[in-house]
Amino acid sequence: MASVLLAENQEPGFSFENCRRNAFLAKKGNALPKATKTGTTIVGIIFKDGVILGADTRATEDTIVSDKNCSKIHYLAKNMYCCGAGTAADTEVTTQMICSQLELHRLSTNRDIVPVVTACKFLKQMLFRYQGHIGAALVLGGVDNTGPHLYSIHPHGSSDKLPYTTMGSGSLAAMAVFEAGWKPELTEEEGKLLVRNAIAAGIFNDLGSGSNIDVCVIRRGSVDYIRPYETANLKGEKQMSYNFKKGTTAVLDVKTVPIIIEDVVVHHTGESAVESMDTSS
């Protein structure tokens, strides 16, 4: 039974079992609940010593902000993190599934560090299998034994290997900042500032992105997961106390009604009272 250690072998072909059921239910009036979209700005760059990933923290349901501070940088392995844009459930579950697949792979190949390209392969093979129905657009970054790597993966299963990339609704604003400011061999401080500026461009110019800036720096052997890196949109401080003073509402009458609780407690005594746990076998 090799499947205990190996990742489960995926069946070939497309698995659309539930699509017909969903269409039938929708016609009957039970439409699927609207997916929470992340409507996002996510970015990644390669700098001198590794990879820096950045993301905003707003999750939207159409035009409402459903989560003001969600986490879009997901853990895949100790040397790899993945930012996700698109349908929030899809990005969360897909990265979790590939995270566990990677751990099983790591154990079965007896390595300490799994190559980043392995995660990219797992992700895009799964997304292609679902033909774009899984709405997950990902920016995958990590450092392995061959150096830092950065991939952008689209919902239909294509991937690009790039030195800097952006995804999500704010990607054009963020990419403008990168095209104007990225150069090879950036230092860590320059890289963090560039990523911060790109996410800020997304937050302030795109309505689907907002709130804070999260940053994750991945180097060979160490990771800084900085959440939040910057709180760009703080709620305004209340200038006065809005509590009403005692006595604002006049008290006309006081009536005290004691609540009497009758409680019956039964104590069992004797040997049959205490049951012991069966700890054999």
Added chain:
Amino acid sequence: MTKRVNTTKMAQFGSDAFAAKSFWHNGPAPGASYNFPNMRSSSGEEEMQRSQTPITTGTSVLGLKFDNGVIICADTLGSYGSLARFRDCQRVMKVNNNIAVGVGGDYADFQYLKRVIDQKIMDEHIADDGFALKPKALYTWLTRVMYNRRNKFDPLWNNYVVGGMQEGVPFLGAVDLRGMAYQDRHIATGYGSYIALPLLRDAADKNPNMSLQQAKEIMEKCLEVLYYRDARSFPKYQMAIVTAEGVTVSDVLEVKSNWEVAHMISGF
């Protein structure tokens, strides 16, 4: 020729055309459009719909105010769908000594309006009364024209950026094909609004009173980024600069692009 009530409008030749009347009853009248009895009319509208699709188009136009003037720039491409057909279309024009206009969208609609504006300026010269058209006046007039065309379902499919000096103060405004108009310190139309506007906003926030040289640099940077990321852009462009001294439309300049990053990309 007798004229009867409740008969068709067909001409009646001499005597009772009783057979003709029943034959042509409710039939087509000469000169009028005829609705065939068994055909459903598609929308109930008498006239043809005339909201067009743009054919030869220009992409983004950028505008920026600096300390003592305004810059408007646009590349020199007239796209024919996905074909880069006309590579020397001038999309920024000088109107008079204190107004410049940049245009994106359908080039034919711009050429029509350019004639109208040029005629306006000519009429002013002829009147010779010392009055010169001001940028805000042109901007307001343009808004009215665009809005009224839109209400007739026959828009001029354009995005205009109007810049100039209004009584010594820099003026910058934009009007779109629906007649939506606004004024701001920085303007970008088309793809520029997604790609260049974040850069223009950031530069203007950091440096509210920039000089002409700084403004030119940020505009060149924006055009460079647009050349990288807009699939309907072109590396050649023109700038119109309006100051108290007047309007200059530059020669055709070229974007300095850096493709060194290509060496770092391999595999997928």
